[in-house]
Amino acid sequence: MLERLIEKLDALSQDFEQKAASVKTEQELQALRVEFLGKKGHLTQFFRHLAELPPEQKPLLGQKVNQLKNQFQKRIQEISDSLQNKAVSAAEIDVTLPGNRPFAGRLHPLMQVLDEIKEIFKGMGFTVEMGPEAETDYYNFEALNIPKDHPSRDLQDTFYLAHNQMLLRTHTSPVQIRTMESRKPPIRIIAPGRCFRNDTPDATHSPMFHQVEGLVVDEGVSFADLKGVLLSFMQKLFGKNTKIRFRPSFFPFTEPSAEYDVSCIMCGGKGCRVCKDTGWLEISGAGMVDPAVFGFVEYDAEKYTGYAFGMGVERIAMLKYQIGDIRMFYENNVRFLTQF
Numbered sequence: 387m388l389e390r391l392i393e394k395l396d397a398l399s400q401d402f403e404q405k406a407a408s409v410k411t412e413q414e415l416q417a418l419r420v421e422f423l424g425k426k427g428h429l430t431q432f433f434r435h436l437a438e439l440p441p442e443q444k445p446l447l448g449q450k451v452n453q454l455k456n457q458f459q460k461r462i463q464e465i466s467d468s469l470q471n472k473a474v475s476a477a478e479i480d481v482t483l484p485g486n487r488p489f490a491g492r493l494h495p496l497m498q499v500l501d502e503i504k505e506i507f508k509g510m511g512f513t514v515e516m517g518p519e520a521e522t523d524y525y526n527f528e529a530l531n532i533p534k535d536h537p538s539r540d541l542q543d544t545f546y547l548a549h550n551q552m553l554l555r556t557h558t559s560p561v562q563i564r565t566m567e568s569r570k571p572p573i574r575i576i577a578p579g580r581c582f583r584n585d586t587p588d589a590t591h592s593p594m595f596h597q598v599e600g601l602v603v604d605e606g607v608s609f610a611d612l613k614g615v616l617l618s619f620m621q622k623l624f625g626k627n628t629k630i631r632f633r634p635s636f637f638p639f640t641e642p643s644a645e646y647d648v649s650c651i652m653c654g655g656k657g658c659r660v661c662k663d664t665g666w667l668e669i670s671g672a673g674m675v676d677p678a679v680f681g682f683v684e685y686d687a688e689k690y691t692g693y694a695f696g697m698g699v700e701r702i703a704m705l706k707y708q709i710g711d712i713r714m715f716y717e718n719n720v721r722f723l724t725q726f
């Protein structure tokens with residue numbers, strides 16, 4: 387019985403080698419593995435015969451079967467390696483295949499627009515200032531001439547930090563106060579950054595958004611300077627045919643105050659869907675610094691005048707890239723972000 391089994395094992399080994407030699411694909415290799423080493427494979431059958439043998443013969447056959455098992459496994463591994471090598475070298479010499487471009491990150495579209503805004507203002511002699519996102523009531527409202535009971539506070543409801551009486555700033559205007567407190571004129575700054583309001587998100591509102599503030603203070607600064615700077619800024623950003631216009635408005639920290647618009651970047655002012663047939667796109671507010679604000683920072687309002695302006699970064703990015711919904715900026719959808 388033992389001899390017969392050993393003969394059978396030898397035949398099995400030959401059969402295996404023969405089949406192994408003709409394997410050309412991963413599938414064929416897998417089939418070979420199943421046929422010889424699988425749960426119902428040839429070799430597994432032999433372990434069953436072991437039980438039928440007299441005890442003194444068991445070790446010998448056991449050893450044989452194990453040897454064969456190792457031999458099969460080794461051979462299958464060799465074939466698998468060589469199949470893989472072939473696949474790799476075949477790919478290596480196929481110079482017509484496209485390369486694997488590694489995924490590279492990029493700046494968020496809002497940061498790209500912000501960089502562009504900064505560069506334009508730097509070119510006009512402005513420096514860039516930063517302020518904290520968590521502010522005191524004093525910097526966000528009081529010193530900007532917005533007292534506790536002023537109705538304009540209603541438009542800028544925000545998030546209050548209960549533990550320290552601070553709030554998330556509703557605009558970048560507090561950086562005006564911080565800058566004027568810490569140095570004397572001449573001042574020529576922009577202040578970009580994140581702002582927050584207690585707004586329900588929709589296509590044009592987000593509880594978190596970005597603004598760029600501007601402030602210039604010196605002797606003899608006029609509304610004409612404000613107009614000139616905003617016009618050249620908009621022309622650098624949207625093209626040299628861009629026009630701007632000012633409409634009278636109200637802000638507690640500027641007097642006189644205005645809201646400013648640019649001629650529609652889609653139709654050039656003729657009227658279209660984007661500008662709702664008005665020819666103009668609203669940007670934000672601006673004006674001459676209110677003497678009351680100079681009072682808070684102890685600047686001599688008889689000697690100095692200044693202008694200030696704000697702008698929304700999302701608004702500008704949406705116009706520039708024709709994006710219809712502000713929420714797309716914050717959804718982290720890679721298919722959206724990689725378009726910029």
Ligand code: DAH
Pocket residue numbers: 556557558559599600637640670671672673693694695696697
């Ligand atoms: N802070 C204003 C807002 O968020 C925008 C603004 C208006 C800024 C007039 C200014 C300005 O500097 O002069 O609505």
